[in-house]
Amino acid sequence: MNPAPLIAVVGNPNAGKSALFNALTGARQKVGNYPGVTVERKSGRTVLPDGRPVELVDLPGAYGLDPSSPDEAVTRNVLLGTFAGERRPDALLVVVDASNLDNHLRFALQLIGLGLPTVVALNMIDMARRDGLDLSAERLSSLLGVPVIETIAVRRKGTDELRGALEQVLAQPTRSTALAQDPQLLQREARRISEAATVSETPVRRWTHRLDRVLLHPVAGPLILGLVMFTMFQAVFAWSEAPIGWIESGMAALGEAIAASLPEGLFRSLIVDGLIGGVGAVVVFLPQILILFFFILLLEGTGYMVRAAFLMDRLMSRAGLSGRAFIPLLSSFACAVPGIMATRTIDNEKDRLTTILVAPLMTCSARLPVYTLIIAAFIPDRTLGPGIGLQGLVMFGLYIAGIGGALIAALLLRKTVARGGKSFFMMELPKYQMPALKDVAIGLWQRALIFLKRAGGIILVTTVVLWALASFPQAKPGEQQSEVSLAGRIASGIEVLVKPIGFNHDIALALIPAMAAREVAVSAIATVYAIDQSDEEQMAQSLEERLAGNWPLPTALAFLAWFVFAPQCISTIAITRRETNGWKWPAFMVGYLFALAYAAAGITYWTAVALGL
Amino acid sequence: MTVAAPFSQFQLSLDELAVGSRGRIAAVEWHLLDEGEVCRLKHFGFDEGVTVEPLHLGPFGRDPLAVRVGRMTVAIRRNHARAIRVAPSF
Numbered sequence: 001m002n003p004a005p006l007i008a009v010v011g012n013p014n015a016g017k018s019a020l021f022n023a024l025t026g027a028r029q030k031v032g033n034y035p036g037v038t039v040e041r042k043s044g045r046t047v048l049p050d051g052r053p054v055e056l057v058d059l060p061g062a063y064g065l066d067p068s069s070p071d072e073a074v075t076r077n078v079l080l081g082t083f084a085g086e087r088r089p090d091a092l093l094v095v096v097d098a099s100n101l102d103n104h105l106r107f108a109l110q111l112i113g114l115g116l117p118t119v120v121a122l123n124m125i126d127m128a129r130r131d132g133l134d135l136s137a138e139r140l141s142s143l144l145g146v147p148v149i150e151t152i153a154v155r156r157k158g159t160d161e162l163r164g165a166l167e168q169v170l171a172q173p174t175r176s177t178a179l180a181q182d183p184q185l186l187q188r189e190a191r192r193i194s195e196a197a198t199v200s201e202t203p204v205r206r207w208t209h210r211l212d213r214v215l216l217h218p219v220a221g222p223l224i225l226g227l228v229m230f231t232m233f234q235a236v237f238a239w240s241e242a243p244i245g246w247i248e249s250g251m252a253a254l255g256e257a258i259a260a261s262l263p264e265g266l267f268r269s270l271i272v273d274g275l276i277g278g279v280g281a282v283v284v285f286l287p288q289i290l291i292l293f294f295f296i297l298l299l300e301g302t303g304y305m306v307r308a309a310f311l312m313d314r315l316m317s318r319a320g321l322s323g324r325a326f327i328p329l330l331s332s333f334a335c336a337v338p339g340i341m342a343t344r345t346i347d348n349e350k351d352r353l354t355t356i357l358v359a360p361l362m363t364c365s366a367r368l369p370v371y372t373l374i375i376a377a378f379i380p381d382r383t384l385g386p387g388i389g390l391q392g393l394v395m396f397g398l399y400i401a402g403i404g405g406a407l408i409a410a411l412l413l414r415k416t417v418a419r420g421g422k423s424f425f426m427m428e429l430p431k432y433q434m435p436a437l438k439d440v441a442i443g444l445w446q447r448a449l450i451f452l453k454r455a456g457g458i459i460l461v462t463t464v465v466l467w468a469l470a471s472f473p474q475a476k477p478g479e480q481q482s483e484v485s486l487a488g489r490i491a492s493g494i495e496v497l498v499k500p501i502g503f504n505h506d507i508a509l510a511l512i513p514a515m516a517a518r519e520v521a522v523s524a525i526a527t528v529y530a531i532d533q534s535d536e537e538q539m540a541q542s543l544e545e546r547l548a549g550n551w552p553l554p555t556a557l558a559f560l561a562w563f564v565f566a567p568q569c570i571s572t573i574a575i576t577r578r579e580t581n582g583w584k585w586p587a588f589m590v591g592y593l594f595a596l597a598y599a600a601a602g603i604t605y606w607t608a609v610a611l612g613l
Numbered sequence: 614m615t616v617a618a619p620f621s622q623f624q625l626s627l628d629e630l631a632v633g634s635r636g637r638i639a640a641v642e643w644h645l646l647d648e649g650e651v652c653r654l655k656h657f658g659f660d661e662g663v664t665v666e667p668l669h670l671g672p673f674g675r676d677p678l679a680v681r682v683g684r685m686t687v688a689i690r691r692n693h694a695r696a697i698r699v700a701p702s703f
Binding site: 063064066067068069099100101102103106107183184187208209212213216218219221222306309310311313314315317323424425426427428429 | 648649650652653654655656657658660668669670671672673674676677679683684685686687688689690693
């Protein structure tokens with residue numbers, strides 16, 4: 001049997017292509033990467049009126065067949081049938097923005113010139129009417145020589161007509177291929193056709209322009225952006241707290257239930273501590289990822305994201321980055337994982353790579369438990385002035401150290417490993433629109449799946465490996481498991497390395513499980529100090545006291561400095577692997593961040609010792 | 614290269630054009646830009662004879678610029694806008 005015909009959905013960025021793709025295929029989509037590049041491939045199925053299934057592939061938005069970004073190169077190669085691993089489409093569904101015809105028709109003409117059966121979706125026809133533009137789809141169709149269907153993708157309008165038109169063109173023999181034309185000639189042709197298809201135009205004050213006068217205002221603009229970001233952060237922390245609690249207690253209950261039904265031993269430990277612990281470590285990230293992406297998709301869908309990039313571009317360019325890096329980096333303050341996933345919107349490859357590499361330097365929420373514990377144990381609760389406490393100041397300093405480190409690292413990376421591809425900021429500011437909630441939901445679903453599938457496996461395996469390291473070989477009576485285990489021996493090896501920067505054996509031991517996630521360091525230290533864990537509050541308190549008694553102050557400060565930089569988060573490493581398509585960049589990231597962490601902890605320790613602290 | 618002689622004495626670069634005033638592109642100094650930038654600007658519709666209007670400036674250092682070109686509004690950095698010569702319309 002022949003495979004289902006492949007139809008490529010193709011068009012300019014901001015033509016509403018993805019919404020149309022969602023409208024045609026629904027939520028059952030396959031999301032992955034094109035082989036060898038970090039360009040997302042989305043495909044789905046729909047059924048034509050005659051009952052025949054067809055496969056749709058959502059090609060990356062492009063302005064033309066002469067590529068100026070990796071995304072556009074994929075689009076071109078797939079359309080020309082030269083992309084290894086993707087068959088050439090049997091038909092094209094070209095999406096154009098009805099209110100921006102003179103620009104979008106240029107690419108449409110190029111695409112029609114490819115000679116494949118083609119249908120044009122005259123999308124966002126409602127917005128064009130709102131702008132006072134009256135267009136004739138019939139006229140446009142006769143001028144272009146292909147069927148033209150009016151659609152409103154976000155309202156799911158025009159999809160049945162599209163399916164009908166696709167069925168028709170698929171039944172027709174392929175047209176002869178016209179030669180690709182000079183872009184400037186095509187542009188003039190596009191303007192001519194656009195004018196001819198316009199029945200009338202009434203000039204109206206455009207909504208978008210009025211909104212931009214406020215949102216891009218030199219003073220109000222940044223203030224509103226600050227407010228939006230503040231709200232987003234409040235929500236990420238406030239809304240995720242409860243679900244994270246449910247996941248943690250759910251996992252704990254599951255662990256207890258299984259523990260009760262299994263005999264004590266290695267197998268039980270593997271299931272409860274290894275597997276359930278590992279699954280828990282993966283799922284516990286979901287609430288923050290979903291909430292953050294809810295906001296990111298909303299900002300993206302409304303068109304505000306590009307405005308945020310516009311407002312911040314100048315400041316970001318100081319660090320050699322583009323304004324597009326602002327939201328991903330800011331998101332990384334909650335968690336670097338969604339931050340790194342959000343770098344997809346950065347079109348310059350080197351900018352994107354740099355942003356990914358510095359994202360883990362932003363102080364994510366997982367560092368807070370470590371910071372809180374150490375600060376509470378070692379930094380006296382003194383006030384330095386009205387409303388300024390020493391403890392808060394140290395915490396603030398740690399955040400600043402992360403940001404400063406990120407900016408310097410970005411500058412250096414842009415001059416070395418991520419050199420070239422001049423930071424490039426040329427973006428269309430699309431019209432504001434209300435995204436369909438369904439499109440946001442589909443986007444969230446896809447992000448969740450990507451995280452669970454791609455990062456989940458690696459995180460799970462690592463957790464089990466870490467469990468094995470801590471469990472073997474087993475301690476004989478009278479021996480400490482933490483000392484005789486492989487992890488304990490590795491810790492003795494690490495201790496030699498970290499002794500110069502003031503770390504003791506207990507810290508070396510805590511660093512190994514903390515590879516899974518930073519906050520694990522706290523419970524690992526607690527375990528090392530073998531404190532009665534029946535009363536949590538008491539545990540935290542006595543842990544602080546224990547630490548204060550056991551660690552010299554320079555060691556504690558060095559430990560804090562270490563966590564500003566150390567890449568101790570398997571999820572971040574796993575998602576970096578997915579987003580950079582290989583182990584090269586995550587390996588580099590881990591290497592440079594450990595080096596930075598070592599240097600920062602060392603400098604802190606030696607300075608503190610020299611000052612006699 | 615085309616030189617729009619009758620306009621030459623009134624020419625400004627796009628970044629010098631005041632916000633809210635319009636101009637016609639007299640020439641684009643493509644050689645000042647690299648390949649990807651040229652490609653993207655052409656795709657945005659920057660071409661001789663096209664009307665442009667700066668709409669907004671970035672809050673820091675008045676950079677980047679939001680410019681209306683045709684029916685689109687696009688953001689470009691000031692250093693790229695400098696390569697675009699415009700004849701202001703009064």
